Amino acid sequence: MNKLYQKSPAFVQNALISIFNILAYKKRYGGKYAYFLKHFNKNKNLTLDELIKIQDNRFVSLIDYVKNKSPFYNEKYSDIPDISKVKDIAKLPIITKEELRRNIDKVYTIKKSKGIVSKTGGTTGKSLEVIFTPQNMQERFAMLDNFRNQFEYKLGKKTAWFSGKNLLTPKDLKRNRYWKTDYWYKVRYYSTFHIKGDYLKYYIEDLIKFKPQYFVGFSSTIYEIAKYGIDNKIDFPKGIVKAIFPTAETVNHSTRNLIESYFKTNLYDQYASSEGAPFIFECKNKNLHLEMQSGVFEVLDDNDLPAQQGRLVVTSFTTYGTPLIRYDIQDRVELSDERCTCGNNNPLIKQILGRIDDYIYSKETGKINLGNISNTLKDVKGIVKFQAIQESLESILIKIVIDNEVFSQKDEKQFLSNWRDRIGHSMKLDLEFVDDIPVEKSGKFRMVKNNIKHLIT
Ligand SMILES: [Zn+2]
Known part of the structure; x- marks a missing residue:
């Protein structure tokens, strides 16, 4: 698929993207999707008591299920007395990301061939493969669409997508064309790898021409476009964009204000x-x-006791293929x-303090956000964790910890090629194999250390 794509002319590439999407959407929007969409729409005004009851029931059936189906949880919960409501949750152990990753084959309750595999980079720089049952996937998309539908969004309405896929070819770059279009679903995918001063003019011109009613994707990219527009006094017409739905990154107050004021619309955030x-x-x-x-949300302090502000520990009702129960997701x-x-x-929550706002900078391609950086692990096996350190505009050092039994030459090549997709080819890129990467004084692991922010305007 990839080779064919690279060699095809632009209109064929657009058609291939449509075909790919039609196939992917069939899984998401088939089966029980329509049932779930109706169900959650009907449930949108439930009372708190009704919500608690639903949550209790779903929680208890999840625990029963994992005890029978997941060897990992079966073992973990062998000494735990009966669980009859959410309030009993503190009897269960908290699962860290590292523990889940290490035991993942025993966590799964279904085979990869029976589910939908989602590869996650994760902001801590450790790769993880989660298998969703098709029904859970349909339920998740129904919940997400139910949220977006409040703002009249529907699949098929013109949408600008700012995602981590690199779909562009050298020819596109030569023509200052930083996007690909799925004409079937009316989605235009804008590259998030070319967010750089001189290019952003073309993004704005095209957005004004394309007139998307919705933006979906990385808020850091949308922010850079808006900032360029404001700095260069390019007016973005009112009434084009109905709503902006950021994904994958935490949106802070100033980012939100700038985006909303430039595109003259509202941004509605979501966390998953x-x-x-x-x-x-x-x-x-x-x-x-x-x-x-x-699912169940717990906010805990360093002693694992409930707190007003703290670590988010989650239990999900839509991950039966790879159950997540009291999972420390490393967000605050x-x-x-x-x-x-x-x-x-x-x-309600006041705010998501979560994921750290950090990036790498390339003179060639501009800012590379945390989402794009964590995705450099896509299709790479055997990297336990990595840290990208930038001390100059011309070079990046990547420290990596590998699992010797899994990591191969092929993985190294793929990892470096994923990086080149993002930073371009002129920067110096060094890999340093290390035994461990220490955490920060705060106890948090940082995937990116950018020490040259003062050089970037
Ligand atoms: Zn509300």
């Missing part, structure tokens, strides 16, 4: 993760709701005591 965490959705009142029908949130008047009675 590629491993299948339960959802947090922003409502029309701009409050973040913890969707209790999608702050709870809120307020109630919302939008009709949704799910509890």
Whole structure:
């Protein structure tokens, strides 16, 4: 597929993307998708008591299921007395990302061939493969679409997508064409690998021409485009964009303000993760709701006790293929005591403090955000973790810890090629194999250390 794609003319490439999407969407929007979409739409105004009841029932059946089907949990829970409601959750052990990764083959409850595999880079730089049952995947997309539908979004409406896929060829770059289009679903995929001053003019010109009603994707990319537009006094017409739905990155206050004011629209945030965490959705009142029908959220302090602000530990109702129960997802949130008047009675959080706002800079391609950096692990096996360190504009050092039994020459080549897709070919790129990469003083692992931010305007 990839070779054929690279050699084809642009219109064939666009058609191939449509075909690929039609196949992928069949899995997402087939089966019980329509049932779930209706179900969650009907449930949007449940009372808190009704939500608690649903959450209790789903939690108990999940625990029963994993005890029978997942060797990992079966072993873990062998000494644990009966679990009859969510309140019993503290009896269960917390699972770290590292523990899940190490035992992943025993965690799975279905075979890869029976499910949908989602490869996740994860912001800590460790690769993980999660298998979703098709039905869980359909349920997740129904929940997500139910959130977007509040703002009249529908698949097939013109959408600008800012994703981590590199779909461009050298010819596209020569022509200053930083996007590919799926004309079937009316989605234009803008590259997030070419976010650099001189190029951004073409992005804005094309967005104005294409007139997408919705933006979906990396907020850091959308932010850079907006900032360029403001700095260069390029007006973005009012009334084009109905809503912006960021994915994968935490949106801070100033990023949000700048994006909303430049594109003259509203941004509605959502939180999930590629491993299948339960959802947090922003409502029309701009409050973040913890969707209790999608899982259990715990906010814990360093002693694993409930806290107002702390680590988010999640239990997901939509990952039966790779169960996540009391999973420490390495994000931080702050709870809120307020109630919302939008009709949704799910509890609120004040903010997602989570993932660190960091990037690598290339003179050739501009800023490479954390999402794109973690995706350099795609199709690479045997890298336990890595850290990209930038001390100059001309070079990057990547420290990597490998699993000697798995890591091969092929993996090294793929990893370097993934990096080149993102940073271009003029920068110096060095790999340093190390035994371990220490965490920061804060206890957090940083995948990116950018020490030249002061050189970038
Ligand atoms: Zn609300």
